[in-house]
Amino acid sequence: MGDSEYQKISKKKPTYPVQPFFNEYLSNYNRNALIPVFYDDLLRFSGGIEVYDENGDDTLWIRVYYPEHERIHVDKDLKKVYSILHGDGSDTSVPFLNIDAVDYCTFGNSKPFRIKVRNVLNDNYTYMYIKKADASRIYGLELEHLLSPNRINFLVYKDTLIEDHISGIPGDIFIEGGLESYSVRTQKQIAKEYVKFNERCIVRLLGDMRSYNYVIVPTHDFDQVRYRIRAIDFDQQCYEGRLRVYMPQFLKENSQYVEMVHNNLRPESIEQYKQEERSTIAKRILLGKKRIRELLNCMLQDKISSDEKIDQLKKDLFDYTKDSRFKECNCMGEILETAFNFVVKHYQDVNGFRVERT
Structure with a gap:
């Protein structure tokens, strides 16, 4: 960015x-x-x-x-x-x-x-x-x-x-020693988690995930250490108008993580991990349908951003997905609802399931 x-x-x-x-x-x-x-x-x-x-x-x-x-x-x-x-x-x-x-x-x-x-x-x-x-x-x-x-x-x-409190190592501190301080195996695992984290932010419209707004969580598993990435700042949920703000890959503070992804993952692997995360989110939406529906109903009535930002975001999302339903949105709740329906529909179409909107 x-x-x-x-x-x-x-x-x-x-x-x-x-x-x-x-x-x-x-x-x-x-x-x-x-x-x-x-x-x-x-x-x-x-x-x-x-x-x-x-x-x-x-x-x-x-x-x-x-x-x-x-x-x-x-x-x-x-x-x-x-x-x-x-x-x-x-x-x-x-x-x-x-x-x-x-x-x-x-x-x-x-x-x-x-x-x-x-x-x-x-x-x-x-x-x-x-x-x-x-x-x-x-x-x-x-x-x-x-x-x-x-x-x-x-x-x-x-x-x-x-x-x-959400425990973990702040992303900016974790990377300050440079990529060379981590083994190739560790870099590949963090790169995979970063792709999934990036996709999660885009789908649920969580913005401004600069490196100090998320933490790296190490977990010891038998003979290895696994890493997860967790957001710790939620101020920019469904607020900004530019779609790129919801894409951590475009924030300059994350450049070393983006470099780690490109150095360790092939394009087809990146796409695979994106698909996996979207499918996981779709399943969570379907499994928690009642509660998510109630939450979306609140967002549909609420005002949590400006009209200017709403107009910008729905335009950017249409350009990104080519789904014309984004053009019809009038609030952030409708934009998020449409994003969820987009992900769920793709998941159900691929798996041959009956489509049910959130």
């Missing part, structure tokens, strides 16, 4: 409110919970210091502090939130938890708080994130849960979003 294409990614995306019909969907599928602390409550910090990484570079996170009389309540409420996110919401685990740090990110659209939670019994720790609820981001989280190999744990209450 050239610099002019790169500029097409919105520097500042508006926050879209969670409408009552979407809130009802979230309640039906246990994504809603009464929580004791809101995003705006955490903004009342009294000070903070910059957080640096092990190399002494600024991470763009600030470790914030609260007045002593408020800190006690903040800690208690955050422990309760963790208990709701990871358990039954009871207070039984609260005495064994400690809030080691509250960090605030000054970079990006969502400006999240990152909460470091430690179990005092075994000294293990994990993170959770508290953000301003944004409908398009929540659609992205839900679609990731339904259509990817990964499960997503999150909660929404009014204007606050709680997200579980």
Whole structure:
């Protein structure tokens, strides 16, 4: 992607409110919970210091502090939130938890708080994130849960979003040593996963997957290490107008991964992996038809992008697929519905199944 294409990614995306019909969907599928602390409550910090990484570079996170009389309540409420996110919401685990740090990110659209939670019994720790609820981001989280190999744990209450931490090595850090630091076998496996990840983003319209917006997850399997690629940022779900923004292969930050694909996979293998991923997504759509239909019904009523971006995207998708149904779309929900129908129809036609629209 050239610099002019790169500029097409919105520097500042508006926050879209969670409408009552979407809130009802979230309640039906246990994504809603009464929580004791809101995003705006955490903004009342009294000070903070910059957080640096092990190399002494600024991470763009600030470790914030609260007045002593408020800190006690903040800690208690955050422990309760963790208990709701990871358990039954009871207070039984609260005495064994400690809030080691509250960090605030000054970079990006969502400006999240990152909460470091430690179990005092075994000294293990994990993170959770508290953000301003944004409908398009929540659609992205839900679609990731339904259509990817990964499960997503999150909660929404009014204007606050709680997200579980997604573990892995950030894509930009994983590749910073260069391609030569990995064996040919590892490069081929990561290249395969990258092709599938790229296809997944295109089909479900998840945009802006620059290398720091996804992680590489290594898993030990007998005598080898397998790698998966997981998205960790869902702000650009069904928002941008340019189709290329939904194609990680065209983002300049991903150039080394694209090089890895071209150096290790033949064109026919790339096409095979694309077909495999589209077929897998089609099967997930068919298996989860009821829930996906309900989610799409919410998106059909919702406004999560501008008319200008909608017009641009449906034009780009028509040029890409030659499916005239994209021309008739009037909202992002209709565009995504048409994309799903396109993938499902192709899968069923190839396998001789009866076509059923989502």
